[in-house]
């Protein structure tokens with residue numbers, strides 16, 4: 001496979017790994033249920049709508065390889081939701097571009113993004129189906145993946161300076 005498929009000017013750091021080396025953790029999914037972000041059960045793109053962690057792990061591990069990338073940027077403050085959402089959306093755009101290239105090359109994959117979904121003003125969850133299923137990517141945390149450990153294992157920077165936010169995405173392929 002041509003690894004240049006995974007090139008993108010918006011990527012800060014990237015790494016390839018075997019799918020089985022990705023650190024899944026029950027604790028991470030429990031943190032999700034703790035609803036610190038306030039999004040648990042609020043969209044089709046967050047647990048529990050994303051599915052049972054064991055099923056998601058099984059799906060991810062049906063692939064041999066994982067591509068991990070980060071996108072980073074500065075915010076004026078960590079409580080500036082507008083700037084955080086802008087950075088998150090930039091990251092999702094990169095992930096979408098990579099997924100398009102994988103589709104064009106007929107490469108099966110499972111793509112995991114960052115954070116909740118805020119495409120619609122009011123999510124249809126749980127009464128109607130998602131309006132844009134092709135645009136949403138379940139967050140890495142919904143799969144119970146420990147991003148701090150992932151960063152350590154793959155030597156990717158988790159912290160990149162004051163007022164800087166770094167988002168992680170994974171494509172299993």
Ligand code: SF4
Nearest residue numbers: 044117120123130131
């Ligand atoms: S695209 Fe809309 S309906 Fe689908 S998860 Fe996002 S907010 Fe909900």
